[in-house]
Amino acid sequence: MLAFDKIKGPQKYEDFGQGERHGSYEWTWWKKDGGFARFVTVSRTSQSSSCQVEVWIGADDGRGFVRHLVAHFDAVDTERPDEEPLKSQLQQAVYEGEERAAKLTPADLTPKQVFTVTTEKPSRIKAIGGPPT
Amino acid sequence: MGTCSRLATMLDADMLGRHGTPIAPPGTPDVDLQRNYSKTGNRVSWELGGRYLVRYLTVSQVTYFAKGNETKRDELLKKENYVTPTPYSPEEAVAWLALPSPHELRYYALFLKPEIIPEIWGPRWVRMGGGIEYIVPQIPPDAMVDIGTSPGTRWPLLVT
Numbered sequence: 001m002l003a004f005d006k007i008k009g010p011q012k013y014e015d016f017g018q019g020e021r022h023g024s025y026e027w028t029w030w031k032k033d034g035g036f037a038r039f040v041t042v043s044r045t046s047q048s049s050s051c052q053v054e055v056w057i058g059a060d061d062g063r064g065f066v067r068h069l070v071a072h073f074d075a076v077d078t079e080r081p082d083e084e085p086l087k088s089q090l091q092q093a094v095y096e097g098e099e100r101a102a103k104l105t106p107a108d109l110t111p112k113q114v115f116t117v118t119t120e121k122p123s124r125i126k127a128i129g130g131p132p133t
Numbered sequence: 134m135g136t137c138s139r140l141a142t143m144l145d146a147d148m149l150g151r152h153g154t155p156i157a158p159p160g161t162p163d164v165d166l167q168r169n170y171s172k173t174g175n176r177v178s179w180e181l182g183g184r185y186l187v188r189y190l191t192v193s194q195v196t197y198f199a200k201g202n203e204t205k206r207d208e209l210l211k212k213e214n215y216v217t218p219t220p221y222s223p224e225e226a227v228a229w230l231a232l233p234s235p236h237e238l239r240y241y242a243l244f245l246k247p248e249i250i251p252e253i254w255g256p257r258w259v260r261m262g263g264g265i266e267y268i269v270p271q272i273p274p275d276a277m278v279d280i281g282t283s284p285g286t287r288w289p290l291l292v293t
Contacts, residue, residue: 016260017163019213019268022226023191024233028260030162037160039260043233047193052234058261060159067231067261112263131152132175 006087010040010098031101036061038101040094051075053086055093057101064109070097138225138264145219145265149256152180159260163213163268166254174250174276177267185278186216186247186267189226189239195289198243210272216245217266218256223292231262241289244278245269 009015013029016039020026024045031038041056053075058067071093075086149156157170177186197205221229223238232239247253255267279287 015162015164017166017213017268019163019215020209021215022189022230022232023194023237023239025212026233030160030260032160035160037260041233045191045234045237047191047237052237054233056233056261058231060260062158062160062258065159065261065263131179132173 007042007091007094010094010101013038013040013098036106038104040097040101042090042094049076053090055090055097057097057104059101059104059109061106061109064106064111066104066108066110068100070100136222136225138219138221138229141219141221142229142264148182149180149265152182154180154256156265157255157257159258159262161257163254166257166268167270170257171252171254174247174253177250177253177255178246178248181218181247184218185244186218186253186269187220188214188216188243188245188269188272189221189223189230189232189292190241190243190289191234191237191239192241195241198288207274210274214269214272215266216269217259217264219264220292221264229259229262229264230266231259231264240292242292243288244280244290245272245276246278247276249273249276 009029013031016028016030018027024043026041026043028039028041037060039058039060043054043056045052053073055070056067057070058065073086073089146156157166194209196202197209217230219229223240226232226239227235250269250273253267253269256265259266277288280290281287
């Protein structure tokens with residue numbers, strides 16, 4: 001399986017998390033600027049004998065967000081000696097993503113479909129009891 | 134074709150709010166989610182009103198759940214998995230869960246019983262998406278709901 005372990009994250013970004021996101025393995029870095037967070041993500045989506053490797057960037061301030069695809073590669077889904085060129089291209093795409101993410105501003109965000117969520121506990125919740133310990 | 138992703142997400146957020154469960158902001162790294170929003174599966178089951186968690190699958194991952202592929206399946210279940218309480222159509226899931234490879238639509242889903250899972254982190258708003266997610270550090274095979282589609286593949290459900 002194509003490994004990400006030799007890919008370096010963007011400079012001055014911190015690790016946000018990595019895991020299986022509904023069919024894709026994803027590795028995300030982030031940089032917080034007040035309430036405005038920038039993200040750079042590398043993902044691998046396996047197919048039968050190949051995989052798609054992508055670099056995404058975006059930003060989110062809790063009220064709006066934006067997401068852009070920076071690079072897409074089709075690769076063999078295995079660890080092979082000839083994958084070194086792909087890693088190099090991928091690393092370059094991560095740095096390109098960092099540059100593009102740095103240019104994102106709050107004006108680029110699309111407002112989320114915000115709604116109010118109640119915090120009161122209606123009586124029917126009491127009827128099923130409190131939370132288990 | 135009509136959609137109801139906003140309505141479904143809103144009702145789930147409202148359900149969590151009525152149970153007094155805060156949803157972590159989208160800028161909450163996984164390590165902070167583990168530190169501040171870790172809870173038992175029993176607790177998550179309660180805050181979801183007894184509902185299942187949903188883990189969408191690509192078509193190629195469905196084969197992991199066929200008889201004879203237990204090794205691949207178990208490898209997948211041992212990783213940290215992002216899951217959601219919200220049902221989405223394959224097209225909606227891409228946008229609301231901010232999924233990579235958006236042309237690889239997730240036509241299948243696993244249902245997970247949270248009460249069988251020892252530890253779950255969340256909920257959190259999906260960054261660059263808008264949906265609600267939890268992280269399951271490890272999925273016990275017993276947590277998968279047997280929907281009985283066929284003897285070979287008992288778990289994945291075709292999303293329709």
